[in-house]
Amino acid sequence: MKTEHSTQPWFTFYASAALFACVLSMLLVATDRAPKTNHPDMAVPILMYHHVGDWGAANADWAPYVVKPQEFQRQLDWLLAHQFHTITFQELLAYQSSNVRPPAHSVILSFDDGWAEDVDIAKKFLTPRGMRGVFFVYTGAVAEQDNGSGYVSWNQVRQLEAAGHEVQSHTVSHAPLNTLAPSRLEFEMINSRDTMQAHVGHSVEVLAYPFGRHDERVIQATRDAGYKLGIAADDEIVSVEPRSEWGKFQVRRFKVAYGDGIDVFAARMAEHAQK
Numbered sequence: 001m002k003t004e005h006s007t008q009p010w011f012t013f014y015a016s017a018a019l020f021a022c023v024l025s026m027l028l029v030a031t032d033r034a035p036k037t038n039h040p041d042m043a044v045p046i047l048m049y050h051h052v053g054d055w056g057a058a059n060a061d062w063a064p065y066v067v068k069p070q071e072f073q074r075q076l077d078w079l080l081a082h083q084f085h086t087i088t089f090q091e092l093l094a095y096q097s098s099n100v101r102p103p104a105h106s107v108i109l110s111f112d113d114g115w116a117e118d119v120d121i122a123k124k125f126l127t128p129r130g131m132r133g134v135f136f137v138y139t140g141a142v143a144e145q146d147n148g149s150g151y152v153s154w155n156q157v158r159q160l161e162a163a164g165h166e167v168q169s170h171t172v173s174h175a176p177l178n179t180l181a182p183s184r185l186e187f188e189m190i191n192s193r194d195t196m197q198a199h200v201g202h203s204v205e206v207l208a209y210p211f212g213r214h215d216e217r218v219i220q221a222t223r224d225a226g227y228k229l230g231i232a233a234d235d236e237i238v239s240v241e242p243r244s245e246w247g248k249f250q251v252r253r254f255k256v257a258y259g260d261g262i263d264v265f266a267a268r269m270a271e272h273a274q275k
């Protein structure tokens, strides 16, 4: 049935606009899948760990953030057996700035919060396998020397860096950034970076949002502070369009949880490989 709308100019205008929007969105999707991508999470799987230990079963709240040592070893050995090799965020940024896709089977192993056990994780598990980790540390918890606080000291941060691992920012106080006033937000970003840069021999250009919490305002502040990547979790709040330049500020990670057997781990890696 012919309607009177089809003959009116405004209808033609809206139909054209809709077609244009449709083509534009298809082009954006196509750009998203192009081999040279600005979306590092699409190119390189990033795994998120917090603790390696046997106590996950005894504490349900922490279970998502603890991995059994024997499972952790299996995961690392699975990665090696499948030709994966670890890279750092600095290396990822270098590939990105030269617009080169990182080599196939690159993976980033990230560890949050700067627990003192990070030093053992690196020594016992990573270094013997020739693997490197990236440790997101919040600077307010870090003392100059080891003091039994449960967090790494700057002395230990330097040891990690000297062994080829990398430390990046997880803010100053680990507060959820989306709840903070603008001046505090800026402080969390700039002070953590400046403090960290005074202790490590490289630029700190990557920020992991505490609790994965971010929104448009947090992303804008992260960009304004000069960071090049903003790292989320896999259960983060996403309130912005994931395509576009903003994708660099909501990079996703795979959380490896207690009770994830090697089959679950392998399935998630395979899922990523198919993207």
Ligand SMILES: [Zn+2]
Binding pocket: 112, 113, 170, 174, 209, 210, 211
């Ligand atoms: Zn954290």
